[in-house]
Amino acid sequence: MAPLSFRLRLFLAFSLLWLLFLVGALYLAGRSVERALRGHLEATLLEDAKRAAEAYRRGQTGALLTTGGIYLHLYAEDGEPLVLTQEAHRLPPEVLKEAGPIPKAIWRKGFAAAMVRTPLGLLALTQDTAPIDLAQRALRQALLEAFFLLFPLGMALVYLTARLTARPLEEAAREIARRNPERLDPVPLNLPKDEFGRMVEAVNSLLFALKEAKEKERAFLAEASHELRTPLTVLLGHLDRLSRNPQDPEALATARATAERMRRLVEDLLSLARGEAERTLNPHIVDLRALAEEAAREHGVAFQGEALEVLGDPDRLLQMLRNLIANAVRAAGKEGVWVRLRRDGEEALLEVEDRGPGIPEDFLPHLFERFARGPGGGTGLGLAIAQAIAKAHGGRITAESRPGRTLFRVHLPLLEEEV
Template identity: 40%
Template sequence: MTDSALDPALDGLNDPSAEPQAEPQAEPQAGLLPALPAEGEPISILHLEDSDLDHELVVINLETDLPWKVNITRVEDEEGFLAALENPPHLILSDFSLPGYDGLSAFKATHARYPNLPFIIVTGAMGEEVAVDTLRQGVTDYILKQRLERLPSSVRRALAEADVRDSRERAEREVRELNARLQARLLEVERLKGVAERQSQRLEVQAKQLEEALNLQKTFLAETSHELRTPLTALLGYLRRADREAGGSQVIADAQRVTENMTRLVNDLLQLSRGELVQSVEMHFMNLGNLLRQVGRDFGVRVDVQDVEIVGDPGRLTQVFVNLVSNAIRVCGTPDKVFIDMHLRPGEVEVNVIDSGPGVPDHIKPRIFDKFYRGKEAGSTGLGLTIAQQVVTTHSGRIDVLDTPGGGATFQVRLPLLEEDDDLDDGFA
């Protein structure tokens, strides 16, 4: 503490818990202060003193009573002092009055560079008023030369307080840097938020455009279906009349069947525009083999099937296999590369529409039955395969697309057998 000859009220000026002075502190112009070393390690002290004797007395008191090894550098004038400040010590001791320089000026030069560097004035005489003024300006402490035994304790306290202040400022600096980084990230988040909002707005616009396109598509399907139903109905009536007059002509019967399929497709388009694709299925006993042979004759493809009775809608199942066969012929370019076969499995009948065309790539298979999906490689019309899948599902069956050995695509349709047919042997395996 300060010399007891002065007012005890001066002790509060050096209390680290006291209110900080209003004196503004400049930011350090040099680097950070050296860290306080552990006990037994060297500590650097800069001593501004022009008296050899006084310097020796200071060295003696510090070397015997401090827990560190003391390295003291002595300077005697302003030039030497400022040069020594280029490498900041742990603590500065300074005489108050020197020829051509003084301790208060040395403190101000130190404080401008290193605000937290401990600065203790060691002087032979100092009036109370002057001592109070130096402490108010920020000098860490002062020691009278005739009381040098108090110097080690003052040095220890000054170094500890400086280390606390320096650690606190380091932490505050790190907090400020962290806040700056966080602020930069917040700005980046705000920027990305703006980008996301703009993207969201674009997506909303695209969604509205898509909705409008779907509505236009539904309108087109509804209007087209209505327009096609009238001539198809008339054509079907003419064909039925011609069939009665001709007495069962096969050509007219085939034309009538094709017209009925076209009428059903038009009705499906109309139902699609209303939100339902396959709306009505009329189930009754039917011969699946006859149906497949008829489709084969219509399209000129090879068929290897047997007579199998199932419960189903002949018109709808004809629609399924017409779609599959017509798609296969389209991608192959000729009916010679398309083949229909049948296998009986436990509880079901398996019908395969096999082609040796380009096949269906793996990335298209999961989407090939999607409504309006048109895959160039698969030859999909965008609607026929969707209709086929829904019809087969309505019959409690399933439809899959597989690779044909040697190249091509195989559309496999599985339909449930009648209970009495469950034990039939597969003669086509």
């Protein structure tokens, strides 16, 4: 069975509410009119019985003749009728026993009565309830006609309400359905800040994020292609040179260095794609100073620091250091970069400082995001992978920058015996 549409569910819900409201309102109206008629009749009988009893006490029996459909009955104490003006309204003795000095109303089939005890006997005033029954039947007929008139009218209004309510959602659904990987522009709907409006805003935010991610991916692929094309060209050239002169050590060293550069770039790409920087750790006791010296020596930058040990994966930590130092060298050159290592409480603090142009202030919050590429170029992977490696080791990387000075700080927990 196919699920019901939102508009149909809304229509059925409103229709049920309208039906319950209409039935409840008509029922309460009928009951209110019935109570009003019965209450008026009862009050009239009680008032007449009170006046009649008072007249009996004063001996004014001649004033007890009634008109307007009210019948007067007088009974002895044992319930025997003394005056019975309407045989159909005769009350049984067990009912008459309930009469007292204060008038009391009772309802019997076809009539209502008010009883009161007087010096002459038990007085009962009765009146037919046929007019009330007729009025109730007429009222029920009118209410039934009103129901058959109002219910379809209300259903039509409910349908229009459901249609108008669902229209913005249907328009939004049509617009969203038109979106695809090649069309990620925002949904052009002007809606108030209600549930539908917030939903469309959320979808537009998602479309904007997807579009931005796609643009970053396109830029990254272009940059990665460029980064791979250059060393491939160099590598092919040196391989061709080696094919002509196999004993050329310079060409062989350059080819190896170029191949290593390509290998690192491919490893960065794989680490980013698979999330290996966070998962594939092989922890050992690592001499952090030795790693930092090795990374600094590879890039020809200055280093100073004390001997500190951490628990971690030496290959991943070396990759993190290489990424940070390479980023600094690209910004300031070898002469403008310093690497320092020292203890900071229970942590090892590794600092990579450069005298480059600095990082724009608006770019700093996005510095460690994947595919984020600053003005210095690069693939947008190195810093993201470095941060992932630091977090995988229980640490973190922070950065501060101003024109002429940029400082990256790597915080890593020391071994317990080092603390």
